Amino acid sequence: MLRHYIRKEWRYICRDKVFTAINLLGLTLGMATCLLILLYSVFELRYDRFHQHADRIYRITTSLYANNKLITNSALAPVSAGPTVSGEFAEVTLQGRLVSTRSWFDCNVSYTDHGSAIVFHERNLYYADAAILSIFTFIFEQGDPATALTSPFSAVITSSVSRKYFGDANAIGKVLRMKGSSDEHDYTVTGVIQDLPENSHLDATILLSMHSLENNIYFKNFDCYTYLVTAPHTDASRMQAKLRDFSLHYRPETLGKDDRIHLSLQPVTDIHLDNWLHDDMQPAGNKIAIYFLIAVAFAILLIAWINYMNMTLSRAVTRAKEVGIRKVSGASRLQLLLQFVVESVIVNALSILLAMMLVYFALPFFNSITGIDVPYSYLLTVLFSPTGILVAIVFTGGILFTSIYPAQAMASYNPAVVLKGKVSGKSKGGVLRKALVVFQFTCASSLAMAVFVFYEQFTFMQRQNIGIDIDRTIVVKAPSMVDSTYQARMANFKTKLQRQSVIRTITSSSSVPGEQIDWTGVIRKENDEGRLNFAINVVDEDFIAAYKLRLLAGRNFVQADYPTGKFGDKVEPVMLNKTAAIQLGFNAIDRSIGSFIYWNDEKCEVIGIVDDYHQQSLKDALSPIVFTANQGPSMSLKLQHDDALSVTHAIHQIRHHWREFFPESPFEYVLLDDLYSQQYISDKRIARLFQFFCLLAIVISALGLFGLVSFTVRQRVKEVGIRKVLGASPVNLVALLNKEFLLLVGIASVTAGPIAYIGISQWLQNFAYHIDLTGWHIIVPVLLVSAIALSVISLHTVKAARGNPVDALKYE
Incomplete structure (x- = not known):
């Protein structure tokens, strides 16, 4: 039938x-x-579930309190948190840390072969404990995962990075030169791993041995991404309660006398969709x-x-x-x-x-x-x-x-x-x-x-006035090979392009509109115990004019405001945006000029207030920003508003003169309009x-x-x-x-x-x-x-x- x-x-x-x-x-x-x-x-929904022990991997997150007031929730933890928690909790079988170089002023990696150098700016570079290779499931194409990061100045790179620097040649034993604002050294490639799947919250492409930072004078001040692997059948809620009690007496060296820190556990499988933290590697998804x-x-x-x-x-x-x-x-x-x-x-x-x-x-x-x-x-x-x-x-x-x-x-x-x-x-x-x-x-x-x-x-959102001029702006990474001739070369580079009616002005900053400001600091008003977490943007004297920011009170930076040595050797001049001034209690904007604030323990003088602008997308409320004076790692080249000058032609001209004045630095650019719109992707x-x-x-x-x-x-x-x-x-x-x-x-x-x-x-x-x-x-x-x-x-x-x-x- x-x-x-x-x-x-x-x-x-x-x-x-x-x-x-x-x-x-x-x-x-x-x-x-x-x-x-x-x-x-x-x-x-299956982000990071490809790791072998995904159900037992946790990230330590932190909540910083000042005078019992929440300052910030961060995906980063003090560098001492991982080893300390691992020693205190028997449930922890492995712990590993990742220190990002993203907040450094610059980070270049170069490979020299037969006299010619291949140089790239690397954003996704991390120092890593050797245990990271055991915590996460990395598939090795070359090298031994058991020893790849055990020695100082060793490096593990992804296959795409290997092809970028070495082509199809065997990468093991090759030497890469890493230059950053906190480190400069040669690193030997000891492992090559497959590129991470797209559904991973990790964005690392180069891992350097954490042992390389043992003699770094700033190491104890670093914050890092800290991961733990717990023993099978561990009760996560019970361990979370124990970690809360542990936080009551845990005081890292960098913590202020009136501050306290609360550590929490975040399952690695929740990071992508349950992420409301600052300082994360990648933008969160939308559950x-x-x-x-x-x-x-x-x-x-x-x-x-x-x-x-x-x-x-x-x-x-x-x-x-x-x-x-x-x-x-x-x-x-x-x-x-x-x-x-x-x-x-x-x-x-x-x-x-x-x-x-x-x-x-x-x-x-x-x-x-x-x-x-x-x-x-x-x-x-x-x-x-x-x-x-x-x-x-x-x-x-x-x-x-x-x-x-x-x-x-x-x-x-x-x-x-x-x-x-x-x-x-x-x-x-x-x-x-x-x-x-x-x-x-x-x-x-x-x-x-x-x-x-x-x-x-x-x-x-596209029609909203974001309070800052981002039109016809090209952003490039500033040259990292800075020597005694740098200022003269930069001045000649700028003059030549201006004479050819290609650019209107060049300015530098640590962050440009459209990207998260990675550098933050705890700010307080003089004679005030209340502390707030503000974004810190390092800008030069041309930044305000180039981006057409409105100066509400005070004055702009001049070169004399740059630090004379180490930041804090003098009372440093700073500027605030309007939101920062209001949150600090300066209700009358003009009266804030000449006032003193403290960035951590460093005394700073407010010399100017600029109007608010949207550093990031309109999804976010206006954030408080402190501006400090110096040369930044991101250069913004503002093109002339000339209809006859196409952006493509301008880029061609800039690249030509860049190679003339800065042949040792790669010319990597992005249009600021595109960078800003990426926030809405x-x-x-x-x-x-x-x-x-x-x-x-x-x-x-x-x-x-x-x-x-x-x-x-x-x-x-x-x-x-x-x-x-x-x-x-x-x-x-x-x-x-x-x-x-x-x-x-x-x-x-x-x-x-x-x-x-x-x-x-x-x-x-x-x-x-x-x-x-x-x-x-x-x-x-x-x-x-x-x-x-x-x-x-x-x-x-x-x-x-x-x-x-x-x-x-x-x-x-």
């Missing part, structure tokens, strides 16, 4: 090609969309958006299954006589039920196969939308993981439900009623069909509203996904409505013919046929409004500066979806209303 059912279903597929095509296309798109979203979501995407995935899948159920229930009336004859011929209810279930399972199984093929071919396009590179192999990894099993259960349950319910409805026909021709089909699932249409258009309308608001929010990625999947949801909903209206109009052809004979106009007929479906779409639109409003309001709270939701954000998407639905409905109703009644009634 199973073979008979399969053969019979194939006949139905061939006989009603439109019905079959709509069902297959809707199910295939729904399933493929669900699989793609799940692939992306699992990729985000709420991921969960919302998963909900969207299953909503789209439900829409596809709803289309299938609606179409199947609508077609039930055409198979009523078949059911009646089979029952009279002796077929049991169970046999009929099994027949219809098998038919539905065949259609769903065929859709799954087509969806898998579509996912395979669409993955590169999907990767371009998300901005991440999910490999094909990851698809198999997910499918054969516990997540894949859960998805299989959901798919199986959904397929069975969407198969059994229509099958039960068709198998329940009374043969006596059917064979008398008294079945109209209106009683079989009519209410359910209407409810399902309302549900799917509620989902589609909600997604359309979300996409509209996303677009409005990003447009709002994660949100733009989510917005692109919503736009794409909203379009698919509307297409699938419209596809189902198209099939349903098509079938309904076919069932009412004779009714339309009779009404036309009796004098009904085409307008009356179109209104009659459209009324029911437009009412359902209208109910869906009204339902979608509150649902979308709640979700969108929560999303907007992620932005310190955001648009206000208005009625137009609800009305416009609703009108758009309603217009699409009306167009789909009218394709059939207008044709039916304009048809010749003779064609509909000639067989009567």
